[in-house]
Amino acid sequence: MFSRTYKTAVTVPPLLWVALFLLGPYALLFCYSFWTVSPAQTIVHSWNLSNYRELLTVPVYFETLLRSMWIAARVMLFALLLGYPLAYFLSFHAGARKDLFYQLVIIPLWVSYLVRAYAWKTILGSDGVLNTLLQYLHLSKHPVEFLLYSPFAVVLTLTHIYTPFAFLPIYASLEHIPRNLVEASHDLGASPLQTFWRVILPLSIPGVLAGATFAFVLSLGDFLAPLLLGGPSGIMISNIVVSLFGAAYNWPLGAAISLCMLLLVVSLLFLSERLEKKWSFS
Amino acid sequence: MISPAQPAASPQPLLSIRAITKSFGKLAVLRAISLHVDEGEFLTILGESGSGKTTLLRLIAGFERADSGEIWMAGERLDLLPPYRRRVNTVFQSYALFPHLTVRDNVAYGLRVRKVAANQVEKHVGEALAMVKMSTFAASKPAKISGGQQQRVALARALVNRPRLLLLDEPLSALDANLRRQMQLELKSLQREVGISFVFVTHDQEEAMVMSDRIALLRNGNLEQVATPREIYSRPATSYTAQFIGHTNLLRCRVEHGVARCNGLEFRTSAPDGPAVFSLRPEHIRTTAALNPSGETVRFRARVLTESFHGATDLLQVECADGLKLTVRVPSHSASPGQRDFEFSAADAIAVRDSEEKS
Numbered sequence: 067m068f069s070r071t072y073k074t075a076v077t078v079p080p081l082l083w084v085a086l087f088l089l090g091p092y093a094l095l096f097c098y099s100f101w102t103v104s105p106a107q108t109i110v111h112s113w114n115l116s117n118y119r120e121l122l123t124v125p126v127y128f129e130t131l132l133r134s135m136w137i138a139a140r141v142m143l144f145a146l147l148l149g150y151p152l153a154y155f156l157s158f159h160a161g162a163r164k165d166l167f168y169q170l171v172i173i174p175l176w177v178s179y180l181v182r183a184y185a186w187k188t189i190l191g192s193d194g195v196l197n198t199l200l201q202y203l204h205l206s207k208h209p210v211e212f213l214l215y216s217p218f219a220v221v222l223t224l225t226h227i228y229t230p231f232a233f234l235p236i237y238a239s240l241e242h243i244p245r246n247l248v249e250a251s252h253d254l255g256a257s258p259l260q261t262f263w264r265v266i267l268p269l270s271i272p273g274v275l276a277g278a279t280f281a282f283v284l285s286l287g288d289f290l291a292p293l294l295l296g297g298p299s300g301i302m303i304s305n306i307v308v309s310l311f312g313a314a315y316n317w318p319l320g321a322a323i324s325l326c327m328l329l330l331v332v333s334l335l336f337l338s339e340r341l342e343k344k345w346s347f348s
Numbered sequence: 349m350i351s352p353a354q355p356a357a358s359p360q361p362l363l364s365i366r367a368i369t370k371s372f373g374k375l376a377v378l379r380a381i382s383l384h385v386d387e388g389e390f391l392t393i394l395g396e397s398g399s400g401k402t403t404l405l406r407l408i409a410g411f412e413r414a415d416s417g418e419i420w421m422a423g424e425r426l427d428l429l430p431p432y433r434r435r436v437n438t439v440f441q442s443y444a445l446f447p448h449l450t451v452r453d454n455v456a457y458g459l460r461v462r463k464v465a466a467n468q469v470e471k472h473v474g475e476a477l478a479m480v481k482m483s484t485f486a487a488s489k490p491a492k493i494s495g496g497q498q499q500r501v502a503l504a505r506a507l508v509n510r511p512r513l514l515l516l517d518e519p520l521s522a523l524d525a526n527l528r529r530q531m532q533l534e535l536k537s538l539q540r541e542v543g544i545s546f547v548f549v550t551h552d553q554e555e556a557m558v559m560s561d562r563i564a565l566l567r568n569g570n571l572e573q574v575a576t577p578r579e580i581y582s583r584p585a586t587s588y589t590a591q592f593i594g595h596t597n598l599l600r601c602r603v604e605h606g607v608a609r610c611n612g613l614e615f616r617t618s619a620p621d622g623p624a625v626f627s628l629r630p631e632h633i634r635t636t637a638a639l640n641p642s643g644e645t646v647r648f649r650a651r652v653l654t655e656s657f658h659g660a661t662d663l664l665q666v667e668c669a670d671g672l673k674l675t676v677r678v679p680s681h682s683a684s685p686g687q688r689d690f691e692f693s694a695a696d697a698i699a700v701r702d703s704e705e706k707s
Binding site for chain 2: 264
């Protein structure tokens with residue numbers, strides 16, 4: 067149908083782009099992860115597994131990864147708990163105001179990440195909005211300190227930022243449920259609650275899986291929220307990578323951690339896609 | 349169960365619809381519809397698309413709320429109950445089988461949500477699947493079975509709940525012609541077997557004729573006529589009914605002193621003086637040899653314009669000398685082209701109300 071030249075003209079540029087800016091850097095990252103830094107602060111191009119050995123033997127890396135996953139898991143849970151009811155309400159009960167509500171959910175995505183993270187800083191800080199209010203109402207004498215610079219602040223901020231990402235696929239999957247299935251369920255004697263558990267929820271599982279994956283993977287790799295609001299106890303794995311590529315000047319170790327993260331995320335995506343396929347029936 | 353042969357004999361109807369009105373925005377979909385369904389009856393709501401037939405069905409099922417009027421079933425106000433509290437089940441046009449459940453679980457759905465004991469569920473589901481000959485597909489997902497099979501599962505899923513009333517929304521429209529005819533007969537015999545009242549919605553008049561005990565013909569949200577298939581065919585109340593149910597010739601006449609005149613045709617009638625419309629079925633016009641009018645028989649000469657073959661009969665388009673065009677049904681090969689003489693008896697010209705004049 068299309069000429070050979072045409073096919074070449076449309077396929078080569080994107081392939082080139084992917085090779086140059088994606089596969090190339092990954093290959094470089096892969097190489098770096100097997101190199102080392104000399105005491106004189108130069109990269110030694112000798113192949114060995116010392117970076118991976120360090121990851122396994124120095125507990126701080128594994129502990130930070132676990133904490134990151136725990137933070138990401140909580141963000142995922144809260145994003146689903148907020149996103150699902152919102153999506154359900156919009157899809158089934160918002161009626162004519164559906165588009166308006168949809169826009170209201172989407173609009174925060176247009177605001178810069180940094181602005182939203184700083185907003186939480188001014189809310190949670192020791193002389194922030196929340197503490198001022200608490201003291202004004204005489205609910206506490208001194209500023210509540212655990213609000214800012216804690217995993218709590220990170221989870222809160224990330225939940226705020228990534229809930230729309232969980233909401234969107236859930237909303238899409240709910241919109242795809244034929245409404246006559248809901249009518250059929252009512253017709254067969256199922257109450258609205260029974261209909262939700264037996265028909266709506268099972269048919270929206272692919273959206274829930276996609277939303278959960280978004281929220282988890284995006285927060286797992288986040289470094290700005292922990293940097294701005296996390297404090298020492300809220301450090302996440304990406305902060306370590308950032309410092310290794312920056313001040314600490316240990317690119318090889320940073321590359322090794324990055325590769326492990328990449329592997330983890332890719333297997334999660336793969337797993338989630340398998341599960342989504344298993345739960346889709348169209 | 350009460351025999352469906354004498355539905356009118358039932359003292360109190362199972363379902364009674366009283367002056368139901370429904371609009372969507374400014375569009376009036378149903379205008380003060382009153383209708384009843386008897387115990388064990390097969391009632392068809394027949395109408396073109398947009399006539400309001402599906403809306404009427406959805407009102408009975410509870411998916412829509414009427415603007416005014418009431419629906420009663422077995423002495424209970426039905427229209428105030430949510431759909432899941434009504435002893436009514438629906439077979440949807442597109443079947444609406446749950447895609448994530450097997451055929452067996454689809455059929456078991458209604459019993460399970462009502463918390464019927466597991467062994468009872470298994471027994472009833474087995475019987476229902478056997479009734480529609482779908483037992484071998486019990487473990488299949490709906491996507492793996494054909495349209496006709498999905499249709500049967502949808503039927504089993506509804507009937508297993510033993511509803512007082514089964515609603516069917518054009519359930520056969522997605523099937524091809526042969527399967528459709530077969531399902532019409534199966535559905536009819538199934539209905540007699542289970543003795544449940546059926547309210548069947550269709551736009552297909554032949555389907556309505558074949559299956560129904562009574563037909564309710566709906567047009568623009570008004571009931572045009574409610575009668576048995578034979579009655580509605582042989583004694584149509586309006587010109588619309590006469591045309592919608594089977595073929596007919598509409599004769600627009602002037603009646604004076606008991607004689608109706610339509611162009612060159614003249615026949616005696618009991619209709620009152622003034623303009624009148626008569627329905628004359630094509631099969632009531634015959635070819636004849638003699639041209640002298642005798643008694644109640646009307647004779648006329650016409651030219652055969654076209655003839656089309658319809659198996660046992662031919663359908664002729666004929667034109668009288670004065671330009672009046674008529675359709676005539678004659679046994680095959682009984683008429684040749686050219687001028688022919690035809691006759692019909694005046695009693696077969698049925699006076700009908702003119703649907704065009706009605707506002």
